[in-house]
Amino acid sequence: MQVTITAVGPDNCGLADPIVHYVASAGANIHEIQMFDHDRDKIFAMMLRIEWPETSGTVAKLRSHMNEIGQLKGLSIRTWSRDEHIRPPRVAICSTYRPEPVVALLRAMRDKVIKADPVVMIGNRPACRGVAEQFDVEWHDVGDDGGNPNNDQIVELFDQHEVDYIVLARYMRILPPATCWKFAGGRIINLHHGLLPPFPGFRPYEDAHAHHMLTFGATIHFIIPELDAGNQIINQGTFSVAPGTPLEEIKRQGETDNEPSTLVEGVRRVIDRDVELHFQKVVRGQN
Template sequence: MEVVITALGPDNVGLADPIIHHVTGRGARIAEIQMYDHDEAHLFAMICRIDIPTAEYEPLVDAMRQIGDHTRLAIRVWSSQRRPGRKPRLAICGTFVEHTPRAMLEAIADGTIDGEAAVLISNRKKLAGLAAEFDVPYRMIGNEQGAADDAKMVQALDDFDVDYVVLARYMRVLPPSTCWQFAGGRIVNLHHGLLPGFPGFRPYHDAYAARMLTFGATCHFIIPELDAGNQTINQRTFSVSPGTPIDDIIARGERENEPECLVEGVRRVIDREVDLHFHRVVARTTKRSD
């Protein structure tokens, strides 16, 4: 059983030691370990991916809870195999654009994505009706200006026992603290441009200004460290004729290309066709069997 352990908290000496000593004492095989000390923020962060027998999972969860209490670390233990025979639970996050979260909810409903919509999260009120339409719980985590309360987001993810976080045109940057707590390939993002060529908040306009005739979207894993490499899961493009207005290009991208790109990317993750290992996307040799 593959298990991901993440730890986050105030920086101090020897924080990783009790975690590593415990998992190795249980005979676990460590497949990946990364630790970061952010001196300026006095923050310690860690991810450890291990393999253990399935029967060891619940005792490990309990042990990590005790270590977290002792070290003041927020420790999370998670496995995509933790609920045999049950579908993974997805948090779908959006802001204004409805096409992409709607496509996700439709794909879950028709079985294209073999998961469960646990909650719809937004920093705006606009998507409340979409959540009601699909009978999915809704959490609004933004203020009147749309500024997101990141602590509320983390609380919602915990409240709904989420396995994967899907940013379906969620137009806010997640802080490193949130990314670390759900590291290891649990956060999937839809960027409305082709990476690495067109990052930022206006990729359609940037590509249009560069006189591009091909536009696209990128589905990728979110990682805590920016610019750490290529985390692309899926990309999808469409071409336009010279002189096509930018508004028409954006409308087509939002309505057709982006939703299809994200749905296929999330399907690959849920079916365990791809995984994230040391910040790199790798193809798995076996798919999800539970």
């Protein structure tokens, strides 16, 4: 059974050793290991992707041992496996202003196009609260008056609802590296409203229009803690316009049609395990 273990906490000596030693002694095959030391912030982060032998006990037992190590070493440790439970994956959806991607995602889950359950919606603005109520999904507004999110609360909500995947559906805030590490290994999916890599940033429609582009698009990619999206692209959707098409019309087409459909297909690929994230690259899944 494939299991992902993440550990984040204050930097110190010997933090990785007890985790690696335990899983190796239990007969686990370590497929991938990443560690990062934020010298400036004195933060340690680690991600292990292992094959856990059923003869060594359940994932719950492994999680219990990892939590004991976390308490001993002052680490926030999460032990996760898609195969631990016989149920559809549980999804958290984060949003800011635009409702169209969220509506498309919830419709796709309702209609079983995406075989997953939306268990919580989180917004740093209240714009999508009505959508959550329409689809009977628990809603939490984590933003202050300026839209600045309470990132600790976000992590608590992810843990509380035992989410398998997190979808940033036009969530217009950057998740802190510590949050990305806690849910590393291909668990955070982002909708970027432009084509990557040429048009990153918060205004990709405007940037592409300024370059006189006639093809626009959206990108679905895995979020990873330390690198910009490159080899993490899950899906891209494009549309073409005639020369001289006003920017407002381009954005309307992109926001109401292309972004939602591109997001649905990208999330479906992850949920159906058509793709996975190994060594920071998207690979064919083992479904």
